[in-house]
Structures are given as C-alpha cells and as structure tokens.
Amino acid sequence: MIKRTLLALSLSVAAVAGSPSGVANETRPLRVGYVFAMANAPALIADKQGYYRDEGLVVDLKALGDGPVIQQALAAGELDMAYVGTPPVYQWFSRGLQSRILAKVNYGQAAVIVDSKSPSNSLADLKGKKLAGVKKGSGMDVLLRGYVLKEKAGLNPDADLNIIDMPPGNMNAALERGIVDAAFSWEPFVSQSLLRGSSRVLFDVNQALPQYPWYVVIALPKTLQERPDDVVKLLRAHRKAIAFLNEHPDESNRIIAEAFKLEAVQGPDGKTIAPQTIVAQARTRLGWSADLQAADIQFIQRLMNYSHDLGFVDAPLMTEQLVDTTYLERASR
Known part of the structure; x- marks a missing residue:
C-alpha cells in the first residue's frame, strides 16, 4: 500500500513538473x-x-x-x-x-599583446613566432584564426606560426618569461599586463572592429x-x-x-595599481x-x-x- 501511494505521488509530481502550466514549473x-x-x-x-x-x-x-x-x-x-x-x-x-x-x-575585449621590448610591430611579424592562444576550435580561437591571422595578417594559422594552447590566466607569465612571443588575450588579463608595463598592444580587435x-x-x-x-x-x-x-x-x-x-598589480614605477583601475583600463577595450x-x-x-x-x-x-x-x-x- 505504501509503495503504491509513493508511486502515485511521484507520478503526480512528475506530471505537474512536466506541464507548462503546472504550479511546479511556474515556481521553479x-x-x-x-x-x-x-x-x-x-x-x-x-x-x-x-x-x-x-x-x-x-x-x-x-x-x-x-x-x-x-x-x-x-x-x-x-x-x-x-x-x-x-x-x-x-x-x-x-x-x-x-x-x-x-x-x-x-x-570588445580581445587584443594581441607582445613584450614591451618586442621587435614585432605588426601582425605579419608574428610569422615563425610562438603565440599563446586557447583551445583550437573554441570561440576565441575562431576569432584569432579566422579574423586576426588569416584576414588581417594574411598568415596561415596552421603553418606560419606556432599557436600554443594555454589558459588565459597563464599567458601573461608565459609572455614575460619568453616562453611565447605574443599572446591573444582578453580582459582583464590584457590590462593587468599593460599596467605592469611588461607588454604593449600589437593589435586591438576593438579598434579594428569597433564594438x-x-x-x-x-x-x-x-x-x-x-x-x-x-x-x-x-x-x-x-x-x-x-x-x-x-x-x-x-x-x-x-x-x-x-x-x-582582481588583485592589485605593481606598475613599472613600483606603485600599486588598484583593482578598480584595472577594470577602468579594461573598459577602454x-x-x-x-x-x-x-x-x-x-x-x-x-x-x-x-x-x-x-x-x-x-x-x-x-x-x-x-x-x-x-x-x-x-x-x-
């Protein structure tokens, strides 16, 4: 008897939850x-x-x-x-x-950044270089390969440079240590790197494609x-x-x-840059x-x-x- 009652109750609840006009659906x-x-x-x-x-x-x-x-x-x-x-x-x-x-x-949000002392002055200069990117086929990878590299730089993303898949949070450190020559990153990572003085923007996607x-x-x-x-x-x-x-x-x-x-960063002059300033910088892109x-x-x-x-x-x-x-x-x- 208890089993039949529980079964009936579960069927009743399922019917209400599955109904577009059921009470459970309205309050979920x-x-x-x-x-x-x-x-x-x-x-x-x-x-x-x-x-x-x-x-x-x-x-x-x-x-x-x-x-x-x-x-x-x-x-x-x-x-x-x-x-x-x-x-x-x-x-x-x-x-x-x-x-x-x-x-x-x-x-907006994305940019290609390079070391502040990098000799690269254009996207075409990335030929033969190592570029930090994200997983192949992901959204940002489509933007990088289809627009930034193929359309704007005239580069073959599979043959002309080495795109290294890594989390965006690791890109700044990889760039600073010389593991990569450039990084295709986004906010707030771009602003964090720029405010530290360790990098500069090689290509701002939002400038090329406003909004x-x-x-x-x-x-x-x-x-x-x-x-x-x-x-x-x-x-x-x-x-x-x-x-x-x-x-x-x-x-x-x-x-x-x-x-x-967000954590504060130290600028090139040794002064501490507050997290809110990082956000304000990010909002320029x-x-x-x-x-x-x-x-x-x-x-x-x-x-x-x-x-x-x-x-x-x-x-x-x-x-x-x-x-x-x-x-x-x-x-x-």
Whole structure:
C-alpha cells in the first residue's frame, strides 16, 4: 500500500513538473549559466543589484568555466538560459542543440599583446613566432584564426606560426618569461599586463572592429515555449544591469573588481595599481550593450563563415536560424 501511494505521488509530481502550466514549473527558478568573465558583468550586476528580483524572477545563477561547458549543461537540461560567447552557440546548434540568440551582452575585449621590448610591430611579424592562444576550435580561437591571422595578417594559422594552447590566466607569465612571443588575450588579463608595463598592444580587435559583439544571452527552445514571460523579464533585468554599468562606472568597477577577485598589480614605477583601475583600463577595450544591431548580426555571420572555412562547422549556417530579437523588443516596451 505504501509503495503504491509513493508511486502515485511521484507520478503526480512528475506530471505537474512536466506541464507548462503546472504550479511546479511556474515556481521553479530560472536556471541561468554564465561564463565567468568580466565581459559577462551584466549577469552579476543584475543579480547583486536585485534587478532579477525586481522583475519577479527567482534566478539560479551559475558561474561556469567556458562556452563548451555551458553548452553541455544546456544539453543535459541543467540550464534554461545562458550568457555565453557566440561561437559555441552556433557550433552546438550545428550538432542539434538549437538555442536562440536573444540579446547582446558586451562588445570588445580581445587584443594581441607582445613584450614591451618586442621587435614585432605588426601582425605579419608574428610569422615563425610562438603565440599563446586557447583551445583550437573554441570561440576565441575562431576569432584569432579566422579574423586576426588569416584576414588581417594574411598568415596561415596552421603553418606560419606556432599557436600554443594555454589558459588565459597563464599567458601573461608565459609572455614575460619568453616562453611565447605574443599572446591573444582578453580582459582583464590584457590590462593587468599593460599596467605592469611588461607588454604593449600589437593589435586591438576593438579598434579594428569597433564594438564587435561577443557574449550573448541565449535560451533553449523549450524555455522560450514554456516560460516566454520569464525570458522577457530576464532581458528587462539585463537592460537595467547594462544601464547601471554605463551610468555608474566607478561603483560598477568596484563591484566587478570584487566579484572577479582582481588583485592589485605593481606598475613599472613600483606603485600599486588598484583593482578598480584595472577594470577602468579594461573598459577602454570593453563595453556593454543589449541591442543586437544589424552590424552585430553581420559579424555573427562572419564568425559562422570563419568556423565553416576552418572546418569547425560542417555545414554553412545563417543568422536567421539562430537570432531572435522579438523577446528583446518585448523587454524594451
């Protein structure tokens, strides 16, 4: 009798949880993952400033290591939405995980840096050199190989130089010790190195591609179908967070420095440079915006074309398959 009662209860709970209109589904926290990177500060700001709560949302915010880990969590049903780089989204889309890109998170962030005394003065000078990069086929690797090296430098990324895969947190030390000749890095690592006086920028991607989009807000089709109003609420909170970042730079710099546990660095004159100053320096190459403009969508198409040309995606993709701005439009009303 007890077993039958427990079975009936479990079936009842499962039915409620699986129903789009069930009480359990309505009260379940919106599970949101984000790549733990400074560029994804809007996710942290929305949480810390109570913008999710103000919209009536209960958000379970999870910091994860990189885009592929986020995609794996989405595929496993462990997340409903995410703040993630664009390339992992379309790469996994091509494999069947058909998330939709709903809004932009940031623009800028990446640069090629070299030792402050390096003889290299252009990207073409990297031929025959060692360059610190990230895992082949990853989002930043697509940007490095497809745009920076092939398009801007006219180099064959597989034949003309040696790209050494390493965590971005290790790149500055590798550059300072002469293990590599250059590094393709992003914020705050670029600013930390520059403020120490140990490096200089060889190529700033944001100068070459002003306000190019990188991180985006995405959702699973199931989330869009079952919780469309919650998606709009999250995007409203996202807009509020970006407004706070842009309207209160000093306060937001402090929050970012604390959230990402940035440590002070010592400048070339021996003076200590505060973490907030690192964030302020980073913001010369990095900014935030929610809107997906026509130029942003065109750049996403370029990234998808790079990935196809480099052999990371089997079939060509079009932005019309992935980008849906209707939810952001609703959040703007």
